[in-house]
Amino acid sequence: MEQHERVLVAACHLPSQDEERFQSSLEELTSLTETAHGVVDKIVTQKRQKIHQAIYMGEGKIEEIKAYIDERGIELVIFNDELSPGQMNNLADHLEVRIIDRTQLILDIFAQRANTKEGKLQVELAQLQYMLPRIYGQGKNLSRLGGGIGTRGPGETKLETDRRHIQRRIDDIKRQIQQVATQRQQYRKRRKENKAYQIAIVGYTNAGKSTLFNRITNSQSFEENQLFATLDPLTRQVQLPSGFQALMSDTVGFIQDLPTTLIAAFQSTLEEVTEADFIVHVVDASHADHIQHEETVQKHLKELKADHLPMLTVYNKKDLLQDQFIPVTLPAVTISAYDPIDIKRLFDKIEEVLLKEWEPFQTYVPATDGELLHRLSKHAIVRERDFLEEDELYFVKGFIHPEHPLYHQIRKRQ
Template identity: 70%
Template sequence: MKEQVILVARKDPAQQEERFASSLEELQSLTETAGGEVKKIMIQKRERIHPATYIGEGKLAEIKEEIDQSEAEIDIVVFNDELSPGQLRNISDRLERRVIDRSQLILDIFASRARTKEGKLQVELAQLQYLLPRLAGQGTELSRLGGGIGTRGPGETKLETDRRHIQRRIDDIKRRLQTVVKQRNQYRKRREVNYAFQIAIVGYTNAGKSTFFNKVTDSDSFEEDLLFATLDPLTRQVSLPSGFKALISDTVGFIQDLPTTLIAAFRSTLEEVTEADFIIHMVDASHPDHSEQEKTVHKLLKDLQADHLPVLTVYNKRDLLQDDFIPSVFPSLTVSVHDPIDIKRILDKVENTLKEEWYEYNVFIRASEGKQLQQFKQDSIVVSVKFHEDREGYALHGFIHPDHPLKNKILQ
């Protein structure tokens, strides 16, 4: 049985209409992803946030009336903004219903999506850090946790109202996460020693990243028409058309107004991006607010100090477009990741973009040095191979990353 939900949003008169509509649509998708059913959306146009109740007294009374008169039993009221501990307490008292904000809703979805040990620890940390200042207003709530939106998560079922208990748990999780980060760094160093070229797929949540990842790696990462379908970063090997081997990572979807506790907690899942050599930015071209979503991703890449990396923007869901689509950045492609021809176009484009950045080489390898020939085929983009009988060897023409150790073999 789905929980019945009322959404509440404040519209700042200065805010653009499209941006507000997109944010509300996102809140509705988040609610549905968490298993709720939206019964009504209530909006108040208001310049300033009310310090005690977020929205005005009159609007609050109107929401209470809607709850009392609704045919469906309203279980929960979700606000499209982060509420302060005091606001949360005052609104809950007034409406006599469970009240959560956008941040808590996102945390809830993350809690139900985390699969790995690290993912679960990250979510629990973010939830506890969010909950700690709000304990005073959760007295009656905590006693009946265990079901429903906003109550999921590894750390919430046995939560006590004792702040020290929570603080101890936060410290414990941070210690355990440091161990995980060390292990991840060791794994990364191994990859660097073996000089693996890294591609990270980034993009707004639900843009088609996991579908593309699965198609190019023949794997079965979780893909669904839901927000935040992927949480834990996955890395697999991919072969580009020339035979060049790279590692490709699928990352957590970005979102507008991501809670600050989450950006901090999920830094390590996004670290795959900062360690990448190349970024594929997947955009849902059919989304009415795709340009705003692009800006959100660019901003987060800048925050992660990954905005200097070469990027290929892939405008996905071409099959859902009604009108002619004009890309706003280059290099870019407009595709449907369900079309095998388009998948090949993306990989070709990645390779061509790399050729423009990389060192162009010509090298001769003796026929007896088969291992070295194989190495060049895997670790560089080989454009042509010609066998010379008189010299008993192969002449290779191709492109290689300027920092790759193999480059020394070319210059000898």
């Protein structure tokens, strides 16, 4: 069993951050630390007009932290903001324990979570890009304990070798990621050619996306009450109540202040979202900051240029709600991913939203044209299907995506 490190969390509260946002970021940092197998022993905060250029906080506060480290045997200090190479170096000298920042912590969790070749490459790339300007300070930092939170991934030896070796490795990883991204593009292109309708499940980390994905698709996406449980996108086929078939993808969870190195590194993973036709946005309705979480995800969707897609907001974990819940965004459905009746309600709601987006149609199909009937049942939402015996025709009525080739085929028949 992995040993849990004793951690002190340090954060500066700047005028640009309101109290609620600041507290929420501290809670998130504590959850991230626990996810990385650390135990937060103390949180030290300081109100400042701006971050101290050399040591992040004021000298008095750093002395206070040093005294607490010595007294309590703290093994690691995690800073709530990204530290510059100089700050990291100076703090390592002052505090004489391992120092990491929020970005490194998130990178560390990503290193634990990545399972596929692509996921592992993307994490290593992000870690090496982050470490490259910080190598001098990290050498001393890593040699103190040689392991633990913030050191998973590329490994100590790689980080302590010269910059040229790291730069070569970065170039090599970029080439490999490009190859994987090309394969993924070809796979998506085939899906598009087959006119597969694509639904992406998105949401703040730990909102219950993977649990919901597993209940919907009966698949085995990694499911745990931890931040960033899913890093590698999974895609499975689902069938809605009408018989309409779609592909559903589970995606990496969003978080406020996600490191820029990670957004860049995980671009191809997040492309699942940009390629989608429909978004299911899962929100943990029981979380005190669920409105903030919703806004963070919407901001990221805007950055990914996916905010124009039709979307259903799914307020999850209704079994944990104490009071009556009022959705912030519509259309919406409030569910528990563990309740089969709620999963059925979710499917019905997805169809209801699609009906508003799609074009209505009605057509007559000869009884001999079984292939067209089959395609309509798979690619459209069929509301009526009657066999007219005298004419040996099927009367089919429903809704279809206006860009699907079948729509044009039907229009010609009308």
